[in-house]
Amino acid sequence: MLIERLIVRKTVPTIEVIRDIRFNAKGLSLILDNTSNRSQDTGNNVGKTTALKIIDLCLGGKSVRSLYYDPDTRSENTDIKKLLNDYKIEAELVLRRESKKVRIIRQLYNRGKRIINGKEYPQEEFWEKLKEIIFDLKEPYPTLRQLIPKFVRLNDSTDESIITFLPNTSADTYDTIYLFLLNILSNDLLSEKDILSNRLKECENKQKLLEKDENISSLDSLKQKYQLVEKELAELIEKRKHLNYIDTYKEELEKRRTLASKLNLLEEKLQLLEFEISYFNKSISKLENEKSNIDLRQLQHLYSEAKAYVNDIDKTFDALVNFHNTMIQNRIDFIKTQLETKTQEFDTLLSQRDQVLEEKKRLTIEVLDEGLLEELNVLNTKIEKLNVEKGEINQSIKIMEGVNNEIKELSEKVKKISEQMEPDNITKKVTKFNEYFSAYCEKLYGEKYWFVYDRDWKKKKKFPVMLDWFKGRVGTGMKKGVIVAFDLAYMKFAHEIGIKVPQFVIHDKLENTHINQLKSIFELCNEIEGQYIIPILRERVGKVDQNILESAKVLELSSDNKFFRLN
Structure with a gap:
């Protein structure tokens, strides 16, 4: 040409x-x-x-x-x-x-x-x-x-x-x-490679963000921690089986275990929602920072150009700054809408968890031997705590594996294109x-x-x-x-x-x-x-x-x- x-x-x-x-x-x-x-x-x-x-x-x-x-x-x-x-x-x-x-x-x-x-x-x-x-x-x-x-x-x-x-x-x-x-490379493969590379970069950034989270760390560390918790949990459950308590109270104890399982599931969901809420809040903070660190000199240039196109422009430079901030605010508002939905869901689950805890508190075995009850309660408390911790670790592993698998999949696709x-x-x-x-x-x-x-x-x-x-x-x-x-x-x-x-x-x-x-x-x-x-x-x-x-x-x-x- x-x-x-x-x-x-x-x-x-x-x-x-x-x-x-x-x-x-x-x-x-x-x-x-x-x-x-x-x-x-x-x-x-x-x-x-x-x-x-x-x-x-x-x-x-x-x-x-x-x-x-x-x-x-x-x-x-x-x-x-x-x-x-x-x-x-x-x-x-x-x-x-x-x-x-x-x-x-x-x-x-x-x-x-x-x-x-x-x-x-x-x-x-x-x-x-x-x-x-x-x-x-x-x-x-x-x-x-x-x-x-x-x-x-x-x-x-x-x-x-x-x-x-x-x-x-x-x-x-x-x-x-x-x-x-x-x-x-052919044009279609080039374009696909560029799209995949951009997606891969986004996933890698998300992975870095997750690794900075004190509750997640690395995937290997999470898996080691999961194994230790699972082993300790198995030992406590085995110990509880050998306690000499009367069959009459098995029904009440089973109720407690059912509630503990329900509580564990709620805790897993709450942990995932808590991570998502934290992610949204960080995104909002980043956008707020962009709004506060606006390049006024560049906007001044844009404003001057606008005045070249419209005689007697009735918008001030401050209005332009406000417009820029409004654009960012619109993005913030969109994320806040998602955040509000997740927060409401979190509050609902939190309320459900409190109800389960209250129900557990009401469930007692008054006639059970006092010494045996105390030992049983200690064991159950430890088991419940470990179940919650196991659920949290498992959820973190799922999140990390999901990101890692996506990175692996995208990397493999980019590699296949490069091999051509x-x-x-x-x-x-x-x-x-x-x-x-x-x-x-x-x-x-x-x-x-x-x-x-x-x-x-x-x-x-x-x-x-x-x-x-x-x-x-x-x-x-x-x-x-x-x-x-x-x-x-x-x-x-x-x-x-x-x-x-x-x-x-x-x-x-x-x-x-x-x-x-x-x-x-x-x-x-x-x-x-x-x-x-x-x-x-x-x-x-x-x-x-x-x-x-x-x-x-x-x-x-x-x-x-x-x-x-x-x-």
């Missing part, structure tokens, strides 16, 4: 095209910033990355705020913000795969629509449709926005990391992403990718780096992928160049293998890359069957052959010709 064209236009009061950018079908596409060398012309406000941000929005990016908000200065460009809303600016991105074209429209204002080939989609369906179009992927995982940042590197997370281009993402998710990118990854196939794919990656790194820096996928990463408790090198580490000055080599190499690899992924790479912030590497990068672009799209200051590439620049440029901007033409 290639980017053919990006059109940005006003739709109110009439249609007026602001920019119509036609990208080169192959190789390098440059957005040149012609800002002069005058001190008052900084080049920071001409909008050279705006086209890239708009492409990202058309590919599912969430917020149009990036078009007018500067995170470095924490300020907004109110002129652009007003332009987007007053003139109802929209962007149309035209993608092409062979002879088939796809037209994506993203309206860049408050409550703007998302349209693909003339059909409007809500956000989630928009993502799913784009994923199917661009990646030929219908399964739930990996998601569109887990994949796109590999090809469109615009923010700090994607800009500074070579192989980890998503913030706050688990190793399991990265494993799914790279298995997809390398075409090692043929080592020869992995080696073949990774070797093919490294042919290009190592060669590109050597051309840029005279050093060979190579990519590694570890099939046994989970067993070794490592990250699934890594980079290795012949010489030292990747320094900060080299990192951008290695990222370029990595992404261009993948583009060539995907084209040769026939993987349906974007045949374009979009990078920002190449100004710090040395001119020698920039020249080499531009040369590499001649070897790829795809597009490399970057914005850059003309003065940074002044030593590059001007014929190359002229043939590669798709847009020129300056302080007198800004992207949105607001001069």
Whole structure:
């Protein structure tokens, strides 16, 4: 899938095209910033990355705020913000795969629509449709926005990391992403593996929580404790059998044993309910903590964006904070409803247990020999206490075994899927990718780096992928160049293998890359069957052959010709 064209236009009061950018079908596409060398012309406000941000929005990016908000200065460009809303600016991105074209429209204002080939989609369906179009992927995982940042590197997370281009993402998710990118597993197995891995993680967290409970500890410890209690209980029951009491009182004693059994069953149920109530209370406490530790700065940003979409907004920032807390409170209320049901059930069983205890208290054997009665009562008390303890331990064992069995079952399913990854196939794919990656790194820096996928990463408790090198580490000055080599190499690899992924790479912030590497990068672009799209200051590439620049440029901007033409 290639980017053919990006059109940005006003739709109110009439249609007026602001920019119509036609990208080169192959190789390098440059957005040149012609800002002069005058001190008052900084080049920071001409909008050279705006086209890239708009492409990202058309590919599912969430917020149009990036078009007018500067995170470095924490300020907004109110002129652009007003332009987007007053003139109802929209962007149309035209993608092409062979002879088939796809037209994506993203309206860049408050409550703007998302349209693909003339059909409007809500956000989630928009993502799913784009994923199917661009990646030929219908399964739930990996998601569109887990994949796109590999090809469109615009923010700090994607800009500074070579192989980890998503913030706050688990190793399991990265494993799914790279298995997809390398075409090692079929899409249906990949998605199933990701779902199973997420469920497995939840079970493992539940297991850790249970092990922290002072009444549960480990499963082995519970089983040992159960054996000791059962042995002691058997000894006491055997001792009670040998007491010389009159057959007349057997009926009353049997009643006591019946009540003890009933009491034991009630205690087992109460213990399970007590655990569930404790679990719900911890969940509520965690949510309450989220509500109290709200990131006010992030909400302030959201509030500012909302004001961009609605004139004379009548909601205060405090109202937004309240709304956020209300969302969490709704979750708390839902859990509290479940908690209330369990608490009522607990109280009911507690009342039943008290009734049984009271009934036991009323049951006496007055005429029984006083010494024998005392010994019998002591034995019965011990037996009843041990029966309760045995029931509690048994219930804890059932809970732990249930979680352990689920972990075992899920792990086995994940293992079976992983076993379908043929080592020869992995080696073949990774070797093919490294042919290009190592060669590109050597051309840029005279050093060979190579990519590694570890099939046994989970067993070794490592990250699934890594980079290795012949010489030292990747320094900060080299990192951008290695990222370029990595992404261009993948583009060539995907084209040769026939993987349906974007045949374009979009990078920002190449100004710090040395001119020698920039020249080499531009040369590499001649070897790829795809597009490399970057914005850059003309003065940074002044030593590059001007014929190359002229043939590669798709847009020129300056302080007198800004992207949105607001001069």
